[in-house]
Amino acid sequence: MTAIEIAAAPGSRLLHLSRRSPAALVGATILAIILLAAALAPLIAPYDPIAQDVAGRLAPPSTAHWLGTDGFGRDIVSRLIYGTRPTLLIISLVALIMAPLGTAIGIVSGYYGGWVDRVLMRLTDVVMSFPRLILAFAFVAVLGPGLLNAALALALTSWPAYARQARVETQTMRRSDYLAGAEMLGIRGPRLLFGHVLPMVLPLVVVRVALDLAGMVLIAAGLGFLGLGVRPPTAEWGTMVADGTSVIFDDWWVAASPGVCILIASLSFNLLADGLRDLLDPRRG
Amino acid sequence: MAEPLLDVANLTVSFPRDDGTWFDAVKDISLSLGTERVALVGESGSGKTMTARAIMGLVPNPGRVAADRLALDGTDLLALSPRGWARLRGARVGLVLQDPRFALNPLITVGRQVEEPLLLHAHLSHHERRERVLAMLEAVGLPDPRTVHGLYPGELSGGMGQRVMIAATLIAGPQLLIADEPTSALDEALRRQILELLTRLVADQHMGLLLISHDLQQVADFTDRTLVMYRGAIVDAQASAALARSPHPYTHTLWTCRPSAATFGTRLPTLDRAAIEAAT
Numbered sequence: 001m002t003a004i005e006i007a008a009a010p011g012s013r014l015l016h017l018s019r020r021s022p023a024a025l026v027g028a029t030i031l032a033i034i035l036l037a038a039a040l041a042p043l044i045a046p047y048d049p050i051a052q053d054v055a056g057r058l059a060p061p062s063t064a065h066w067l068g069t070d071g072f073g074r075d076i077v078s079r080l081i082y083g084t085r086p087t088l089l090i091i092s093l094v095a096l097i098m099a100p101l102g103t104a105i106g107i108v109s110g111y112y113g114g115w116v117d118r119v120l121m122r123l124t125d126v127v128m129s130f131p132r133l134i135l136a137f138a139f140v141a142v143l144g145p146g147l148l149n150a151a152l153a154l155a156l157t158s159w160p161a162y163a164r165q166a167r168v169e170t171q172t173m174r175r176s177d178y179l180a181g182a183e184m185l186g187i188r189g190p191r192l193l194f195g196h197v198l199p200m201v202l203p204l205v206v207v208r209v210a211l212d213l214a215g216m217v218l219i220a221a222g223l224g225f226l227g228l229g230v231r232p233p234t235a236e237w238g239t240m241v242a243d244g245t246s247v248i249f250d251d252w253w254v255a256a257s258p259g260v261c262i263l264i265a266s267l268s269f270n271l272l273a274d275g276l277r278d279l280l281d282p283r284r285g
Numbered sequence: 286m287a288e289p290l291l292d293v294a295n296l297t298v299s300f301p302r303d304d305g306t307w308f309d310a311v312k313d314i315s316l317s318l319g320t321e322r323v324a325l326v327g328e329s330g331s332g333k334t335m336t337a338r339a340i341m342g343l344v345p346n347p348g349r350v351a352a353d354r355l356a357l358d359g360t361d362l363l364a365l366s367p368r369g370w371a372r373l374r375g376a377r378v379g380l381v382l383q384d385p386r387f388a389l390n391p392l393i394t395v396g397r398q399v400e401e402p403l404l405l406h407a408h409l410s411h412h413e414r415r416e417r418v419l420a421m422l423e424a425v426g427l428p429d430p431r432t433v434h435g436l437y438p439g440e441l442s443g444g445m446g447q448r449v450m451i452a453a454t455l456i457a458g459p460q461l462l463i464a465d466e467p468t469s470a471l472d473e474a475l476r477r478q479i480l481e482l483l484t485r486l487v488a489d490q491h492m493g494l495l496l497i498s499h500d501l502q503q504v505a506d507f508t509d510r511t512l513v514m515y516r517g518a519i520v521d522a523q524a525s526a527a528l529a530r531s532p533h534p535y536t537h538t539l540w541t542c543r544p545s546a547a548t549f550g551t552r553l554p555t556l557d558r559a560a561i562e563a564a565t
Contacts, residue, residue, distance in 0.1 A: 177387035184341055184382075185402045185453060186375035188367070195401075199392040 024275015030268035038084040047075035049082040050233045058251045068253045070243055072233075076257050079235035083258065086229070086236045087265065090151045090220045091213050097155035099209050102162025103201060107193050109163065110170030120163070128160040133219060140228040150229045154219060158212065162205060169201045203280035210273035217266040237262050289317035290493040291340065291461055294354035298335050298344055307349070310335045312517040318461070322484060322494040324504040324525060326539070327514035333497045336514070337463045340495075341380055342370040358460055376406035378461045379454035381483075384470040385446025389438035395422075395449050396434035402457040421452045426482055444475040448482070455486060461493045468503070480507045501528055501540050513539070 037044065047065075053073030061068045067076040109120040127135075132154075139153030173179060182196050223229040224238020232239060237258040244255025298311040311332040316323070325333050339350050342362065355362045357378060365373065374380075382388040389398060400418050403409060409417065422430035425448040438446060447467060454462065464483060468476040484507050487494045498504050504511050505525045513521035513536050521533040529540055534557065542553045 177382055177384065178390040180343070181382055181388040181450070181453075182390065182401075183343060184374055184380045185457075186371045186373070186405050187401060188371045191405075196390050196393070199390075 021275035021278050023271045024278070027268040027271025027273075027275065030264060031272060034084050034088070034265060034268070037081050038088050041081050041085065045075075045078040045081045047078040049074060049078045049235045051075075058247060058254065060251070061253055067257045068251070070240070070254045071247065076240075076253065079240060080237070080257060080261055082235040083237045083240060083261070084265075086147055086224075086234065087217060087220055089147060090154070090229070091216045093148070093151035094154045094158065094216050095209050095213060097152070098159040098212075099162055099205055101155070102159035103166045103198070103205050105159070106163040106166025106168075107170050107197050107201060110167035111174055111193055111197060113171075113174075117167070121167070124160040124163045127157065128164075130157065132157045133222065136219065136223065137226075137228065140223065145228045145231060147230050150220065150223050153223075154216060158216075161212075162208065165204060165208060166201045169204065170197055173197065173200055207273055207277045207280055210269055210276050214266045214269035214273065217262060217269060221262045237265075288359065289319050290358055291316070291318040291495070292354055292356045293317065293340070294352060296336065296339060296350070296352040296355060298332070298339050299349050299351075301347055301349075309517055310348075311339065314514075314517075314519055316512060316519065318493045318495060320491050320493050321510065322487065322496065322508040324496045324498055324508040324511040325514060326498055326501060326504055326511060328499065328539075331514040332517040333514055334465055337380060337465050337495065337497055340461075340463065341374060341378060372406070375402040375454075375459065376457045377459050378463065379457075379459040381447075381450055381454050381462070381464040381467045383466045385438070385441070385443060385450050386470065388450055389446060391438050393437075394434070395436050395438065395441070398438075399449065399453045399456055402453060406457040417456065418452075421456045422449075424486065425449070425452045425455075426478075427452075443471055444479065447471060447475075447479055451479075451483065451486070455490070458490065459492065461495065462487060463495045463497070465497045466499070467496075468500075476503065483507075501543065504528070 051074065053069065055073065056065075056069055057071055057073040059065055059069040059073070065075050065077065067080070069075055070079070105120055105124070109117045109124075135157040136150070136153040139156065140149055143149040143152070179192070179196060182192055187196065220229060221236075221238035221241065224236045225242045227239070227242065229238055230236040240258035241255050241262070244251070244253075244258070248255045294315045296311060296314045297309055299307040299309045302308050314332075314336060325336065327333050335344065335348075338344050339352075340355070340357075340362070342365065344350050350363075352363060357373070360373070360377075362373075389395075396415075396418055399421060400414055403414050403417060407414075419430045419434065422433055427433045427445060427448050433441075433445070433449070438449070441449065447470075451467075462483070467483065468479050471479060480503065483494065483496075486492075494508070496504065496508055505528050508525045511523050511525045511528055512519050513523075513531075513533065515535050521531055521536045523531050523536065528536065531537055531540070538554050538556050542555070544553060
């Protein structure tokens with residue numbers, strides 16, 4: 001019933017979350033801060049993130065530059081704030097592509113069964129058998145580096161888990177009376193699948209997206225680190241870590257501060273996912 | 286009646302056995318039904334539900350349906366495409382399922398579930414649909430339709446759930462209503478209420494009713510004619526009021542095997558299957 005209450009009263013969602021899972025509230029708060037930082041970046045960033053100052057390069061943390069400057073004399077705090085943008089853009093694009101794609105394939109496969117199921121599931125197996133990061137590299141290598149290509153690469157390699165999950169859930173309810181009842185009222189095709197089956201599958205999809213996004217933050221940063229994501233001089237956390245590695249023993253803050261940001265962002269998604277699972281899992285009611 | 290509403294001739298529903306032969310769940314059934322109340326009774330596994338499913342075109346795979354004639358108000362059901370079946374179900378023939386706890390989607394509100402057949406089968410404005418839904422909820426005897434409209438099935442009692450099922454089945458105005466043991470999940474007091482409601486609505490809307498049941502007393506009280514099924518075939522047909530006097534041994538046993546105050550302390554009769562085989 002909890003899922004229903006939430007759908008019925010979105011205003012009380014935060015209240016629920018805080019009462020039932022404090023960790024999730026912490027995750028949601030950090031995420032809200034990251035979102036705000038991305039939205040208000042030009043207003044709150046103290047410096048231009050790509051303005052170079054060769055005289056002040058690799059300055060240690062000070063009152064002028066809270067987290068110091070990087071190898072080009074750029075303010076690291078400003079770059080971290082602007083760096084939220086590509087990260088959030090990549091993971092939201094990935095979420096928007098992979099979850100609907102995987103869920104749709106899973107529902108169709110689970111509901112119709114037979115040869116439809118066999119074809120779709122073998123396709124899923126094929127994609128699943130590739131290591132995700134390697135396949136993403138291959139995609140980016142073919143399509144060229146860039147934000148959109150990175151997101152596409154991640155999305156097209158991560159949908160199989162959703163397909164599997166949606167398929168299993170659909171199969172368990174395929175013989176249920178209420179789907180038979182819906183059929184007896186003349187409901188069929190997409191209307192049945194997405195009007196009647198999807199609401200049952202959705203809660204676990206939401207939890208899985210939140211869990212997956214934690215990993216997506218890391219993979220997006222990994223692509224950036226390897227120079228396959230956003231192109232310089234645009235600020236991006238993974239690229240910033242890569243920039244800092246050459247001077248890590250003398251000027252640790254250049255690599256450490258984006259690294260901590262990646263950690264915190266990933267952690268916040270994890271905390272949020274745990275809370276959502278408690279809240280939305282039908283078995284925990 | 287010149288043209289019966291439902292006309293079934295030699296309907297057979299069969300399922301494959303593991304050894305490749307076919308098992309007939311329903312064998313050569315013929316029945317015709319006009320604007321009247323007909324009951325289909327029999328023990329578990331006698332093929333009542335499969336007959337209903339065949340009329341709805343919902344025999345599960347790998348079942349096979351064959352008939353010389355299967356027609357609803359002049360439409361040949363044997364020649365229907367999946368799309369044609371979908372247009373028929375809900376709009377011209379409706380089926381009320383056994384247990385409302387499982388037959389309503391738990392994540393969709395009552396209002397939407399009752400409204401959906403209208404979306405599919407009628408062209409009405411949002412406002413008109415809402416009016417029709419509220420009127421229908423009222424007609425099936427639900428108190429405070431406006432509140433019920435926004436509830437989820439989990440928030441209803443069994444009797445309310447069955448009323449919602451009936452509302453959803455009847456809202457698009459079908460000509461034939463099939464009720465597959467509509468009261469077996471309800472308690473005794475509710476059974477009469479629900480059946481009185483069903484028979485009243487059927488009379489009001491000039492529908493045909495095919496009531497599937499194993500409760501002979503119920504059938505005798507609420508229907509005009511009774512067909513008795515045994516092992517996939519119709520073995521006896523009686524006016525419902527005359528069920529108690531049926532000469533057929535199977536019907537006779539079904540009627541007399543019901544426990545009552547008069548039979549308290551005595552052994553109830555059991556089926557003499559040899560005698561039935563001889564009679565059929």
